[in-house]
Amino acid sequence: MKQRWVIKIGSALLTNEGRGLDKQAIKGWVEQMATLQQRNIELVLVSSGAVAEGMTRLKWTQRPSELYKLQAAAAVGQMGMIQTYESFFQQHSLHTAQILLTHDDLVNRQRYLNARSTLQSLINLKVIPVVNENDTVTTEEIRFGDNDTLASLVANLIEADTLVILTDQQGLYEQDPRLNPTAKLITEGKADDPSLLAMAGDTGGKLGRGGMLTKLKAAKLAARSGTTTILASGKMENVLLQIADNKPVGTLLKSVQEPLAARKQWLASHLKMQGKLYLDKGAVKVLCNSGKSLLAIGVTKIAGKFERGEMVACISPNGQEIARGLVNYNFMETRKILGQPSNQITNILGYIDEPELIHRDNLVLV
Numbered sequence: 001m002k003q004r005w006v007i008k009i010g011s012a013l014l015t016n017e018g019r020g021l022d023k024q025a026i027k028g029w030v031e032q033m034a035t036l037q038q039r040n041i042e043l044v045l046v047s048s049g050a051v052a053e054g055m056t057r058l059k060w061t062q063r064p065s066e067l068y069k070l071q072a073a074a075a076v077g078q079m080g081m082i083q084t085y086e087s088f089f090q091q092h093s094l095h096t097a098q099i100l101l102t103h104d105d106l107v108n109r110q111r112y113l114n115a116r117s118t119l120q121s122l123i124n125l126k127v128i129p130v131v132n133e134n135d136t137v138t139t140e141e142i143r144f145g146d147n148d149t150l151a152s153l154v155a156n157l158i159e160a161d162t163l164v165i166l167t168d169q170q171g172l173y174e175q176d177p178r179l180n181p182t183a184k185l186i187t188e189g190k191a192d193d194p195s196l197l198a199m200a201g202d203t204g205g206k207l208g209r210g211g212m213l214t215k216l217k218a219a220k221l222a223a224r225s226g227t228t229t230i231l232a233s234g235k236m237e238n239v240l241l242q243i244a245d246n247k248p249v250g251t252l253l254k255s256v257q258e259p260l261a262a263r264k265q266w267l268a269s270h271l272k273m274q275g276k277l278y279l280d281k282g283a284v285k286v287l288c289n290s291g292k293s294l295l296a297i298g299v300t301k302i303a304g305k306f307e308r309g310e311m312v313a314c315i316s317p318n319g320q321e322i323a324r325g326l327v328n329y330n331f332m333e334t335r336k337i338l339g340q341p342s343n344q345i346t347n348i349l350g351y352i353d354e355p356e357l358i359h360r361d362n363l364v365l366v
Contacts, residue, residue, distance in 0.1 A: 004044075010166065030091075044123070046147055082098050096129070103272065119158050151165065152218035165232070172212060200215075224260050230252055276314075277302055299339065302334050312358075325359075
């Protein structure tokens, strides 16, 4: 039976201690991926390293903090990174394709579907898509934040069976093994287990943005589409083949959720909300336990200036986001009808677009 994997390789593995790409290591992973494809495993590669490679080419020794410099480094580094992958995959008679994504590509419904169709087509053509964030045009407001998050959203996008995150650590430890060499490796867990987050550090390396905490959050995101995540050391010999052979490698984080429908995955992938709806206890209970739509009567107040069809967060009385969805009324209309029953919307506004503030088909629990 066919499997579909997303493989993410981080900057710490791809770069040769700040001296550009580690081409020997990349060659080894490419050889393994070529073997996986021969075994009927469909692959999408999410690769970091563009900024680090660009820094090397530009002879910069410190990662800059200025956004425009990071964008310049990414633009320069993308050339070397893709060239390296293409040359090694060609040795196995495989083609690659460069896919650069921004957050906007996954929150715009039409572009989301376009990205999904493109990736599906490339997979069917047995081409290896090499995905990266489009650092040359993204800003802090719209970026994914790190390639771990990007990899998890790609896993949702293509409904991957497995997300493999290769890192410079063996997996998730109970404590930071760099500070405590006797720390115990966690071999298996649930992707949504909150106790695991407490064990993870949130410090990224000198060249990358993501630490172990971002990898656990990525595993939780990937689990929304039923994807199992494996955190493993990219330095381990034939690590990808060992995973394919079901060897005990790294940390296995299982999905305990039923996969969301494709539309729900798209809704869940939104990282930027245009506003907030604050709910009463009754509305929270209805959304969480009954799977019903959100009505205006259950909303106590709003925040933000949102338009009809934009994404808003649903906030419980204790301040937690419990759901998000596409709102049927803009912020001025919502402010007028909040707390009111649906049969009063026409009297208040003079018209009615929908009886629900957010229809259940356009709403997802988080």
